[in-house]
Amino acid sequence: MIQIDLNKQGLEQVPDSLRAQVELRTLNLGENQLTTLPDWLCDLTSLERLYVHANHLTRLPEMIGQLNNLWVLDLAENDLTDLPESLVRLERLAFLYLHHNRLSQVPAAIPQLRGLHYLNITHCSLTTLPDSIGDLTTLLEVRLYNNQITALPDSVGRWIRLRELHLEYNQLTTLPESIGQLQQVRKLILRGNPITVIPDSLGEMSSLVELSLRQCQLTCLPDSIGQLTHLTELDLRANRLTTLPESLVRLPNLVKLDLRWNPFTELPGWVADLQARGCLVYW
DSSP: OOOOETTTTSSSOOOOOGOOOOTTOOOOSSSOOOSOOGGGGGGGOOOEHHHHHHHHOOOTTTGGGGTTSSEEEEESSSSSSOOOOOOOTTTOOOOOHHHHHHSOOTTGGGOOOOOOOEEOOOOSSOOOOOOGGGGGGGGEEEEOOOOOEEEEEGGGGGGTTTTTTEEEESSSOOOGGGGGGGOOOOOEEOOOOOOOOGGGGGGGOTOOOOOOOOSSSOOOGEEEGOTTTTOOOOESSSSSSOOOOOGGOOOOOEEEEEETTTTOOOOOOTHHHHHHHTEEEEE
């Protein structure tokens, strides 16, 4: 047996019959009524994908690190407050889903998952990120939105392979200068943060295609934003902007510029040059 799907079966415990499925590669126990996972589950060491999302788990078996062939681990929508230290042994783990749990800090094991490509810890209660989070240098996509994060550590600049960074609806007021080192990021979403200052180093994010600064508290933008030559969409809705840097006119690929709900009395004349080039400007 390679795959077993027990999603939405009303299970209150994991069926004991699964103990014999030593060749099992994919196990879906999502959307049940589980409160614990049995220790013997950690003996199914052929598992590559384990889905236990949308249950009522408050802890994981201490020996979950024995599942050292895991590539995908979905723990979303549970009641977890921490993760076992043995998780660090999951050297092949590439996708980790932890959204909608009761995490108030990043579990200590996570920064040691050096093969991780995708990390989702949205809709939790995080207020800070440890400096060690920068050790996850293989990350391609990070989702941390709907938390209470007040600052990013400088170490995030080591996420040099990252392509997408989703930080909307946190409590960020600025970004570290090291953000400019993320030169593979194509999508940066910062909507709904009380950001007042954008560092000049943002202009070094040379692969950026989509930038959302909607519902922040910006009164100005750095001239360096004009260096983002791959940018196609710039969302500046609902800020406190009264002026714009003229460097925006140098963005050759910009097709959408959203300026609505800012206190502009009028737009600078060069905006007409953007429009003539085919850029859709909302204001």
